[in-house]
Amino acid sequence: MTNTDLPLTGTHAGGETLPADVVELLSAIVQALELPVPSVARADEREHSRLLDSRVTDVLVTLSALLRYPDYPTLQVDAAYLRKRTANTPATYTPHRFEEQGGEG
Numbered sequence: 001m002t003n004t005d006l007p008l009t010g011t012h013a014g015g016e017t018l019p020a021d022v023v024e025l026l027s028a029i030v031q032a033l034e035l036p037v038p039s040v041a042r043a044d045e046r047e048h049s050r051l052l053d054s055r056v057t058d059v060l061v062t063l064s065a066l067l068r069y070p071d072y073p074t075l076q077v078d079a080a081y082l083r084k085r086t087a088n089t090p091a092t093y094t095p096h097r098f099e100e101q102g103g104e105g
Contacts, residue, residue, distance in 0.1 A: 021075035028082040029059055036095035044093035051091060058085045 018026075032055045038048035062078050072078075 021079075024079045025075045025082075028079040028086070029062075032059055032082050032086045035091055037098075039094040039096050041094065047093040048091070051089060051093075054089055055086065058082060 033052070035048060035052055035055070038044035059082065062082055065072055066075075066078060
């Protein structure tokens, strides 16, 4: 299970609930930054690094604009921007294949 498979409700143990637009933006950030682990091939490791750098830049641009421009449209617009950028930059490298191991641990 990856982090994006978890239910994203924004409800915390103390009963506090984050606003839906905040949960939407945080979910888009997690989806942008969560990438499959690359295979051990150098080309795959380089591509993973390049893609992660690109996605981090997208998140930083989004958050910087949000902080610098209080009249910026909405958090939903920011979330949609990140989701679009994420969809336009899929992971094209070969992911690492974790072999099932017997026993505990």
